[in-house]
Amino acid sequence: MRGRRADRTAGGGGLPPVLVAVASRLRPQVLSLLEQAAVSVVTAETGEEAVRAVYERRPGLLLIGTELDGLSPWHVVPLVREMAGIPVTVLDEVYSPANAQRAFGLGAGNYLAWPLPPEVIEGRLHHLLGEQARSGPPDGSAVTDDGWLRVDPARREASAGGHPLELTALEFDLLMQLARHPGQVLTYERLLETAWRLAGEAGGPARVKAAAGRLRRRIESATGTAPAPITTVRGLGLRYTRPET
Secondary structure, three states: OOOOOOOOOOOOOOOOOOOEEEOOOOOOHHHHHHOOOOOOOEEEEEEHHHHHHHHHHOOOEEEEEOOOOOHHHHHHHHHHHHHHHOOEEEOOOOOOOOHHHHHHHOOEEEEOOOOOOOHHHHHHHHHHHHHHHHHHHOOOOOOHHHHEEEEEOOOEEEEEEOEEOOOHHHHHHHHHHHHHOOEEEEEEEHHHOOOOOOOOOOOOOHHHHHHHHHHHHHHHHHHOOOOOOOEEOOOOOOOOOOOOO
């Protein structure tokens, strides 16, 4: 089933699956290699299917080919990184310095050229999946409610001023971290670790600022009031302060 395929392997040791979105001519070889690495796999045949599968299957890693059909992988990579925050590895059929630079510039954590030595792919995948599994979802499941902002991690629902908020997964996680520490400045580094589950990634502050801007606009649109009570503390990070009503 496209984009919703059951796990191809029985292995994985409780690790989240790898979402494989590569050209059809490479797919059998890549899947065979992943089976040897004993990781669970979900497949997508187009860029559009890959984006859907990220939200439906919650993979721990996206392995995407540069020759993928449909929506360009160069559009999929930043979209997945910004909206879901999972690690992305770009797989090229022939090593290209230009493609490598482009992949890293768009937020990919790895750029690999085919063919891949089994020990390389196995080591890298297990490391990345293990990090993702250990970080898990953002901490705790208790509802945060200050009378104006309500965030329910279990239901993945949030509201502001009594108005429901339509948020992406990443925006929800960012809002949850801020709501749990009202009045405190959360550094960009801390937010990358807790909302994105990343640490020490280049361009981190810019990534957080962009997501915060989208989150503010969603809150302002839902509540009809501006500015949203999420402020940027220059050079440090973000702070949520409950509005006075």
